[in-house]
Amino acid sequence: GAVVSQHPSRVICKSGTSVKIECRSLDFQATTMFWYRQFPKKSLMLMATSNEGSKATYEQGVEKDKFLINHASLTLSTLTVTSAHPEDSSFYICSAPKGNYGYTFGSGTRLTVV
């Protein structure tokens, strides 16, 4: 149980275009989801907290107009990277809190901007 499905697993896009990443909780409801970014050989960096039915909370230094987060239902949060540039190339991971077990994580999305 407590599965989070993330899609797509990898995407290549052209510079200047936008990319949407989906994160779904399959067997539970998630009022909160978290989005992380990970650069090669680095740890996961929290980008934002996605709240169902309200605005997302962004970590310091993360541009909210560039990384649009929507959490319109209890099972779906989306992250849209707008006007992507090569420096946005990274591994993006979503997660949701699951009771005492902390978090359950998606499998991640490898974004490459060319």
Add this chain to the structure above:
Amino acid sequence: DAKTTQPPSMDCAEGRAANLPCNHSTISGNEYVYWYRQIHSQGPQYIIHGLKNNETNEMASLIITEDRKSSTLILPHATLRDTAVYYCIVRAPNTGNQFYFGTGTSLTVIP
């Protein structure tokens, strides 16, 4: 969340026990210790968690010191598939609070 410190890397021979330490000297009384691991290019995977008692499951054992200022994750018989980055995180349960990841320990299991 309390900060944790871990050694950046460790090696372990295949079949031997891997003991991964974590310091969390500022842990609060209601914060649990969680261990996750991340295999290359995958999302983190839950391993085990505990409050103050030692815990064991099918994956690992968690030993927490009596003062709760440090803990050790034990993989009893490491395999090549255990090669990953291991993260120790402290957090109060059921709060919905974020996990902030430290740098973790990169464990390499050597044949």
